[in-house]
Amino acid sequence: MPGAGSTALAELDRIADRDGTVLSAWAGPTDGSTWLTRLPDAVHHAASTLKLPLAVAVLGAVETGRLDADSPVLVRAEFSSVVGDRPYSLTAEYDNDDEPWERLGDSVPVRWLVERSLGRSSNLATNLL
Known part of the structure; x- marks a missing residue:
């Protein structure tokens, strides 16, 4: 090829x-x-390498009826960490998409998060999925 x-x-x-x-x-x-x-040696955030496979998994769950694409998800920037009981927080400065940050505290549909994750490379949307 x-x-x-x-x-x-x-x-x-x-x-x-x-x-x-x-x-x-x-x-x-x-x-x-x-x-x-x-650019095989370029450094990327882990979320950037997971966006497409995560979207495929989410859409597969929608297709098989295990998840509703319109299910609401609360937009928040703090998450459980794999390191003990310490929370993990994202900040808007390290994101490519302002719109999810403008919706903190609101609920948005799963499908919207998939669109923001892939279409705008939103790290917050990816973490929420």
């Missing part, structure tokens, strides 16, 4: 330049060989 990989990398470069973002990518078959890679 050399031609397709070059085209894909050029498009990723164009998007990253246009949006001023750090955009990493890897593509290849399940045997682990690489078709293309872009």
Whole structure:
């Protein structure tokens, strides 16, 4: 796939330049060989690497009836931590999307959080999912 990989990398470069973002990518078959890679050593927040798989899991739960896409979720910025009883908090400065922060204390539907997580790369929406 050399031609397709070059085209894909050029498009990723164009998007990253246009949006001023750090955009990493890897593509290849399940045997682990690489078709293309872009900025493989760039550092990204864990939430950024989990957004798509999380959305797939949420939408799968909606499709199988285990979750209603219109279920309300309370927007909050403090979460339970895996480290003891200490809470974990997010701050708006490290997020790409202001809108979830403007809704702190309100309830929003699951589908809205998925859209914000993927469409605006919202870390808060991702954590809420």
